[in-house]
Amino acid sequence: MHGQGERTTKEAAREHAETDQRSCTIMSSAPNAPTTEPSPQEPSFLAALLSYLIPGLGQIYQGRYGKGLLFMVSLLGMFYLGQALGQWQNVYLPRPPQGPVSIPSALMMRWHYAGQFWIGASAWPALWQFFDKPVPPKETDPFWHFYQKAPDERDLNAFLINSDKTPDLGWIYTVIAGMLNILVIYDAYAGPAFLPGFRTATKEPPALISEATIGGGA
Numbered sequence: 001m002h003g004q005g006e007r008t009t010k011e012a013a014r015e016h017a018e019t020d021q022r023s024c025t026i027m028s029s030a031p032n033a034p035t036t037e038p039s040p041q042e043p044s045f046l047a048a049l050l051s052y053l054i055p056g057l058g059q060i061y062q063g064r065y066g067k068g069l070l071f072m073v074s075l076l077g078m079f080y081l082g083q084a085l086g087q088w089q090n091v092y093l094p095r096p097p098q099g100p101v102s103i104p105s106a107l108m109m110r111w112h113y114a115g116q117f118w119i120g121a122s123a124w125p126a127l128w129q130f131f132d133k134p135v136p137p138k139e140t141d142p143f144w145h146f147y148q149k150a151p152d153e154r155d156l157n158a159f160l161i162n163s164d165k166t167p168d169l170g171w172i173y174t175v176i177a178g179m180l181n182i183l184v185i186y187d188a189y190a191g192p193a194f195l196p197g198f199r200t201a202t203k204e205p206p207a208l209i210s211e212a213t214i215g216g217g218a
Helices: 002-029 045-053 057-061 065-085 103-109 112-119 121-130 142-146 153-161 166-190 206-216
Strands: none
Touching: 045 057, 045 166, 057 065, 057 166, 065 112, 065 121, 065 166, 103 112, 112 121, 112 166
């Protein structure tokens, strides 16, 4: 009786080992999870335009929400911080004292706006002021009346003389923000980039999982 029980235990152990071996063979013979290469996006003029109007908006339109919000907060924050450091008097286009009113002649006098312009709609009030379009009355809303309007040269010089280097740092911030947005516009135009050989794994087919499970439980 004792010998028969020992043989039964050995046979059960052998059957269990064979079952584990079959299960491992099925799992090892199953192919790796299939991978797919992400298809590159076509260049998008709409996304580039949106990122020009508001930095990062084109990336949000493409579904890249994290990158879009990062661009929006950082570049607009830099631009408006620069304006605040300059007492809101460093983003403007001066009108020539004589001769025809034209943007090229204004840029010859104030080249900073060539960089500030690329921040998008945030720099458009300067164009509105340059072409002398209607603005809120000075008496009721002085901030928006003078917002991005070319200041009087005498008042501006007096302000710069009596200030430290903060106003100079302010216009530098505004120009850098506009120039950086050119890169954001191109990123939105070209779409997301992937490293060579980048793959995305897909789920294993249910049939392989079912077969492995059956083999392990046999």
